[in-house]
Amino acid sequence: MQTMTYEWGSGLARKSAADHVAGLVLRILNDRGIHLDSDLRARIERCQDLEMLDAWAVRASTVDQAEDLF
Template identity: 50%
Template sequence: MGALMNYFRSQHVQHAFAEVRANDLLRFLKARGIEVTAETRERIESCKDMDVLGTWLDRAGTVSRAEELFADG
């Protein structure tokens, strides 16, 4: 069991989960008809922090522009 837990804590797996979350965020924005610039797409895809991606995903339901995801507060 310990080896399995270590696997899920590994940086490689965390980055894979972050990649999935980033893709989900981009899909959600697309489904809402929100345009995503190349710069914004790069920022989302390069983020590996699950908490930050989670915050952006929470905000994605209410923003009118993709850049609003990054607003402080």
């Protein structure tokens, strides 16, 4: 039996994954009581780079202020 590896099949799938991780970053910051102004929130929401979003998700659990995320 042959195993298959899949790359992101569509831009829609990639956008959906990025939107999900961006939401996770926002939730972590919110749950930790870290305030985001509208510009920082928009920066996170607009990001479509999954590697960057993943790094932000990790950092979101330790930063003391939103600006330290970047």
